[in-house]
Structure formats: structure tokens, C-alpha cells
Amino acid sequence: MKIKEVKVKTCMTKSKITDYVINPYVGCLNSCCYCYAVFMKRFMNITDEWGDFCHAKINCPELLEEELKKNLGGHVWLSSVTDCYNPAEKKYKLTRKILEIILRSPYKNKFTFEILTKSSLVRRDFDLLKKLNIDLGMTVNTFNKKASRIIEPYASPPDERVRVLEEAGRLGIKVHGFISPVLPFTNLEELFKKLVQMDKELQQKVVTRKVKPAPPSKVAEPVEKRMPEISELELKKKEREFGF
Numbered sequence: 001m002k003i004k005e006v007k008v009k010t011c012m013t014k015s016k017i018t019d020y021v022i023n024p025y026v027g028c029l030n031s032c033c034y035c036y037a038v039f040m041k042r043f044m045n046i047t048d049e050w051g052d053f054c055h056a057k058i059n060c061p062e063l064l065e066e067e068l069k070k071n072l073g074g075h076v077w078l079s080s081v082t083d084c085y086n087p088a089e090k091k092y093k094l095t096r097k098i099l100e101i102i103l104r105s106p107y108k109n110k111f112t113f114e115i116l117t118k119s120s121l122v123r124r125d126f127d128l129l130k131k132l133n134i135d136l137g138m139t140v141n142t143f144n145k146k147a148s149r150i151i152e153p154y155a156s157p158p159d160e161r162v163r164v165l166e167e168a169g170r171l172g173i174k175v176h177g178f179i180s181p182v183l184p185f186t187n188l189e190e191l192f193k194k195l196v197q198m199d200k201e202l203q204q205k206v207v208t209r210k211v212k213p214a215p216p217s218k219v220a221e222p223v224e225k226r227m228p229e230i231s232e233l234e235l236k237k238k239e240r241e242f243g244f
């Protein structure tokens with residue numbers, strides 16, 4: 001595993017998927033085999049295996065202070081091509097520092113913020129999330145622990161992610177479950193049932209449910225590589241089932 005510190009020119013960058021994204025790391029140690037962000041390797045000219053390297057952008061927090069001032073308002077998403085709570089965050093605390101900068105900024109009200117993660121490490125920052133009214137999303141695509149361990153080995157187990165969402169919701173933090181990608185063994189009914197149940201338990205309209213229906217054929221190759229028992233036939237069946 002190669003971890004190194006790098007300095008960058010910007011922290012907050014404009015994005016096609018939302019107004020701005022903040023990615024405190026290049027690479028992601030969660031090491032999901034279906035990761036859509038692998039293109040970053042080519043983009044950054046990195047030859048290491050995806051999931052096997054992480055570059056900590058150590059000057060991100062200090063750059064953000066000025067960027068919040070000069071940028072036009074909008075929605076900010078942490079993160080788009082890494083998990084801002086991937087295992088490297090334990091040591092570097094870049095995400096926490098970023099949240100502290102946002103909290104102190106007189107310009108923070110120009111923006112709305114959203115975090116999407118697969119890590120229970122986000123618990124550490126509940127105090128800040130609460131003060132900042134940040135929407136916290138957890139990605140889940142299966143409750144099958146064994147499968148999760150194989151395909152997203154360093155992310156928190158799926159039931160733990162749900163527990164974190166429940167805890168955050170009880171603290172009054174806005175939360176949502178994000179079902180992505182739809183994999184050959186993704187049981188949408190089971191996942192939706194859990195999210196709806198959570199919605200009721202929290203007795204507040206804090207759970208939004210989003211599905212990113214990634215066509216299984218796009219994730220078939222990497223998932224099959226780690227879970228060879230999944231056949232092409234099953235993938236095709238799922239494609240038909242979900243109408244891709």
C-alpha cells in the first residue's frame with residue numbers, strides 16, 4: 001500500500017455532476033473492485049493498482065478558506081473520486097480539517113454540503129456534521145457481508161453503515177442511503193425495505209433514497225474477477241430484471 005503526501009493547487013473544484021466537489025485524496029483505500037474512479041490513474045499518470053495507493057492532498061484545508069470566499073455559491077459534494085473517510089483519513093484527518101474550515105468560514109451559507117461514504121469513521125465528525133447541517137449519505141449495494149468483504153474490502157461492513165446512518169439520523173443529521181452500483185446479487189427490495197424502516201424509526205423525513213442503476217455489464221468484469229462464481233448468465237438476468 002503506497003501512501004504519500006502531495007500538494008495541490010485547488011481544493012474545491014467545479015464539477016459536471018454537481019456544482020463543486022472536494023476530493024481530499026487521490027485514490028481510495030476502500031479498494032472497491034467496481035470503482036468508477038479508476039480513470040484517475042490515467043488522468044494522474046499513476047501506475048499502481050487502484051485501491052493500493054492514496055495521495056493525501058495535505059494543503060487542501062488551507063486552500064479552501066480562500067476558495068469559499070471567492071467561489072460562487074452552490075452545492076458541494078465530498079467526494080466524487082475517493083471516499084473522504086477512506087482508511088487514510090484516520091491518519092491525515094483532512095476531511096475533518098476541511099469541515100472545521102467550512103464551519104469557521106463566514107461564507108459557508110453560500111453553499112450546501114453533502115458527504116457520501118462507506119465508512120463508519122464518519123462517526124468521528126458527527127459533531128461537525130450536525131453544526132453544518134450536512135446531508136450524510138451511505139452507499140450500500142448488498143447486506144451480504146461476505147460479498148461486501150470481497151468486492152469492497154476496506155469499507156465498513158454494510159450493516160455497520162446502516163447503523164451509522166441510524167445514529168446520525170437520531171442526532172438530527174440529514175441522512176440518505178445511496179444504493180450503488182446495482183450488482184448481480186443486489187437485493188433492491190431488501191435494501192429499500194431497510195431504508196423505509198429506518199425512515200419510520202427515525203420519525204422524521206430525513207431519509208432520501210437514491211438508486212444509481214449502474215448497468216451490471218459495466219461492473220461485470222471486475223466483480224467476476226473477485227467473485228468468479230457469478231456467471232454471465234446471472235448478470236444478463238439482472239440486466240433484464242432492472243430494464244437496462
Ligand code: SF4
Pocket residue numbers: 028029030031032034035036037080081082083086118152155
Ligand atoms: S469507496 Fe468509492 S471511490 Fe473508494 S474505491 Fe469504493 S467506489 Fe471507489
